[in-house]
Amino acid sequence: MNTQLFEQVDFIENPAYEQVITDLLECNYAIVDDFFSSEEIDELRQSLKEVYEADSFKKAAIGNKFNEETDKTIRGDFIKWINEAEARPKERLFFEKINDLVAYLNRTCFLGILQTEFHYAIYPKGTFYKRHLDTFQNDDRRKLSMVCYLNDDSWVASNGGELTIYLPEGNGERALDIIPKPGRVVIFESQILEHEVKPVLASERLSITGWLKTR
Ligand SMILES: O=C(O)CCC(=O)C(=O)O
């Protein structure tokens, strides 16, 4: 018998990733605190600020590039897409960690993630993103949504800006409020869970948001 075929040569089980998989399967979302260390978050926040100061953020639009429009009554954040091929040094660690997780998900759950896309987002005081689903009418490739919060340690719950996820429960639903704590990553099923960003009441809310896509 050729035992090589059955050997899992370089697979090391990762308990944190296993928890993500369990939570996604059971609840359609997973919250990972300290996915990024506070040093990593400091670097990424600095990078976001450098890019912002270079004036390259745009008012976020709704719809995709084929039917894009901006509407402040739906979302008020400013975004800048990050291209992995041109990642700044401080962004490389971000992609390394994300790619490691994606490789694990593909290997253990056969998710078939072939592409990712990420953008920085800044929500100034007073802005929000109304309840929505992360899939476009003309494009269903987004499988998992991922939000990484880059706020600093001074972020407090009274700043608002919670991510509220609507979870089906019985005949109705339950709203789960998630505080955008630094280092926290939230992953959820793009085609299943509606969600919103509650108004930011103080300070500005910083994040990287992205999607793991099937093709
Ligand atoms: O920033 C968040 O918590 C969620 C953002 C979001 O829903 C989106 O960009 O589609």
Ligand SMILES: [Fe+2]
């Ligand atoms: Fe969203």
